Amino acid sequence: MPLETPARIVRELARRGYNAEREAVTLLAGAADPATAVDAAVETAPDDALRLTTDHVRSALSVANDEPSPEAAAGTGTPDATSPDTAPPDATSPDTAPPDATSPDSARTAPTSDDTTASTPNKNTDISTTKSGTPPETKGSPDSATPARQPEPPAVVGDITGRSTGTGEYGDFVSVFRDRYEKLSGQLRGRVNHRPASAIDDMPGGSDVAMIGLVNDIRSSANGHWIVELEDTTGTFPCLVTKDRDIADLVDELLLDECVAVEGTLSDDAGIVFVDALYFPDVPRTYRPNTADRHVQAALISDVHVGSQEFMADAWERFADWLHTEEAAAVEYLLIAGDMVEGVGVYPDQDEELDIVDIYDQYERFSEHLKAVPGDMEIVMIPGNHDAVRLAEPQPAFDEELRDIMTAHDARIVGNPSTVTVEGVSILMYHGVSLDEVIAELPEAKASYDDPHRAMYHLLKKRHVAPKYGGHMRLAPEERDYLVVEDVPDVFHTGHVHKLGYGKYHNVLAVNSGCWQAQTAFQKSVNIDPDAGFAPIVDLDTLDLTVRKFA
Ligand code: D5M
Ligand code: FE
Ligand code: ZN
Numbered sequence: 001m002p003l004e005t006p007a008r009i010v011r012e013l014a015r016r017g018y019n020a021e022r023e024a025v026t027l028l029a030g031a032a033d034p035a036t037a038v039d040a041a042v043e044t045a046p047d048d049a050l051r052l053t054t055d056h057v058r059s060a061l062s063v064a065n066d067e068p069s070p071e072a073a074a075g076t077g078t079p080d081a082t083s084p085d086t087a088p089p090d091a092t093s094p095d096t097a098p099p100d101a102t103s104p105d106s107a108r109t110a111p112t113s114d115d116t117t118a119s120t121p122n123k124n125t126d127i128s129t130t131k132s133g134t135p136p137e138t139k140g141s142p143d144s145a146t147p148a149r150q151p152e153p154p155a156v157v158g159d160i161t162g163r164s165t166g167t168g169e170y171g172d173f174v175s176v177f178r179d180r181y182e183k184l185s186g187q188l189r190g191r192v193n194h195r196p197a198s199a200i201d202d203m204p205g206g207s208d209v210a211m212i213g214l215v216n217d218i219r220s221s222a223n224g225h226w227i228v229e230l231e232d233t234t235g236t237f238p239c240l241v242t243k244d245r246d247i248a249d250l251v252d253e254l255l256l257d258e259c260v261a262v263e264g265t266l267s268d269d270a271g272i273v274f275v276d277a278l279y280f281p282d283v284p285r286t287y288r289p290n291t292a293d294r295h296v297q298a299a300l301i302s303d304v305h306v307g308s309q310e311f312m313a314d315a316w317e318r319f320a321d322w323l324h325t326e327e328a329a330a331v332e333y334l335l336i337a338g339d340m341v342e343g344v345g346v347y348p349d350q351d352e353e354l355d356i357v358d359i360y361d362q363y364e365r366f367s368e369h370l371k372a373v374p375g376d377m378e379i380v381m382i383p384g385n386h387d388a389v390r391l392a393e394p395q396p397a398f399d400e401e402l403r404d405i406m407t408a409h410d411a412r413i414v415g416n417p418s419t420v421t422v423e424g425v426s427i428l429m430y431h432g433v434s435l436d437e438v439i440a441e442l443p444e445a446k447a448s449y450d451d452p453h454r455a456m457y458h459l460l461k462k463r464h465v466a467p468k469y470g471g472h473m474r475l476a477p478e479e480r481d482y483l484v485v486e487d488v489p490d491v492f493h494t495g496h497v498h499k500l501g502y503g504k505y506h507n508v509l510a511v512n513s514g515c516w517q518a519q520t521a522f523q524k525s526v527n528i529d530p531d532a533g534f535a536p537i538v539d540l541d542t543l544d545l546t547v548r549k550f551a
Contacts (some may be wrong), residue, residue, distance in 0.1 A: 005322035014371040035496040051375040076173035151332035151378040160394035161415040169217040173479035180481040184259035185212040187281040198234035205270040210263040239273040253256035258467035280462035283506040289490035292423035297330045301514035302337035302495025307362030310518040313550040315533035320372035337495040338384025338431030379411035384431035390474035428489035432496030434466035451503035500531035
């Protein structure tokens with residue numbers, strides 16, 4: 001096979017079991033004879049290497065050119081490659097045309113010299129055998145003029161992994177709802193002068209009153225008004241929202257078990273609160289998101305569904321190829337919000353559409369596809385409802401057995417949901433099963449599959465990624481409610497509904513990232529037309545978003 005393009009080189013390396021750093025691929029593509037260079041590089045790399053580094057390639061090329069390189073000759077694979085001119089002067093390949101972008105003027109800076117050939121050698125030739133959570137240290141050469149551009153290891157909070165204590169008993173449900181109430185009432189407390197339900201019980205009719213509670217029941221009265229029953233740690237109290245008030249428009253967006261505050265007046269018989277104002281925990285309108293202090297981008301994807309007959313391998317390859325191009329040089333992070341594989345036995349009759357029937361084989365194949373992604377990108381992944389972890393949320397990260405299958409990339413493997421901070425920007429990653437609930441319960445104008453980001457806005461407003469217990473979403477009762485959105489994220493990233501949508505809610509960028517699976521028989525039967533083969537790319541320095549299409 002001729003190996004004149006980075007894309008072909010990446011595939012050939014993946015076939016031989018290697019993931020490769022971007023610059024390593026660029027060097028190979030620019031070699032006089034790329035095929036021989038690939039052979040030499042693979043030869044030079046230590047036997048247990050998973051990732052082909054720039055240093056491996058440099059030493060292979062210098063050996064091929066008969067340049068003195070004692071370290072390479074010794075086969076250690078850690079040469080001190082201080083000479084940038086071992087790199088070919090023009091290593092970018094003109095025939096890797098970028099795929100269509102729906103926004104062709106996507107922001108990216110002109111490549112700086114260290115983007116291509118003259119970059120500081122990355123001396124980190126350690127093989128990535130570290131476990132997720134502790135990515136290998138990257139050390140810049142002390143005598144180098146320019147520091148190597150490297151993504152930072154992401155910081156993660158709110159991850160259940162390793163902290164699950166729930167046994168599914170009654171007491172756990174009490175704990176998790178108590179914690180939800182504590183956290184969300186804390187967010188509302190400054191806005192209303194609330195009283196506990198038990199104290200309201202003792203107040204005289206006509207009193208001004210405020211209460212914070214979880215929505216326990218919503219019913220309409222004989223006259224078409226709404227009775228919203230709120231529950232706090234002391235009891236429940238009914239609250240009446242009359243149909244002619246503006247706030248009546250908010251009742252149709254309430255979900256059971258979410259936390260709200262009301263203000264109003266007690267009825268003459270002191271049996272019900274007439275509601276004047278309704279508050280959600282919400283994101284402040286004035287929220288100022290954090291941004292990166294350099295031009296760097298993250299690709300936000302989800303729902304790869306490897307193992308399904310509908311998995312779009314060609315689109316994925318085009319995406320992975322594009323990541324190796326100059327145009328994608330700033331894309332240093334890849335965030336994957338669940339459903340890596342199609343799984344087994346997720347939905348009725350799913351087996352009829354499986355391409356790979358064994359779940360572990362599905363992850364093996366997924367891992368192969370991940371090898372085509374540049375080895376120097378930081379990858380973060382959370383599980384979804386098709387993945388091989390418990391279905392109930394919060395979902396812990398993949399176990400050791402699955403991690404072992406996916407070691408090639410040393411991805412950061414965390415639970416669903418998790419908040420990941422990269423380059424100072426916090427990104428709340430949540431697979432999105434509750435979006436089905438929000439879309440089913442709220443009126444079409446407020447949440448629909450065509451505008452999944454608007455459904456996400458409601459989760460931000462409720463400051464909870466999956467308010468309603470029961471229904472689609474299964475809740476694992478834990479001591480704490482990991483599904484509360486405690487801190488406002490700068491970016492909210494979900495998937496699951498297989499529709500692309502994005503927008504800003506009180507300055508928070510919400511992105512639902514589409515999928516890599518063509519329409520399934522079920523989706524056809526219910527008229528779901530998935531947005532497949534798109535990669536939303538976020539500028540972490542501006543939070544602007546560009547969507548690239550690979551299908
Ligand atoms: O689900 C993708 C989307 O399609 C999500 O909105 C649920 C819906 N879906 C897909 N298959 C089914 C079946 N069989 N029943 C109900 N809803 C379904 P994902 O879980 O990511 O495949
Ligand atoms: Fe999915
Ligand atoms: Zn899903």
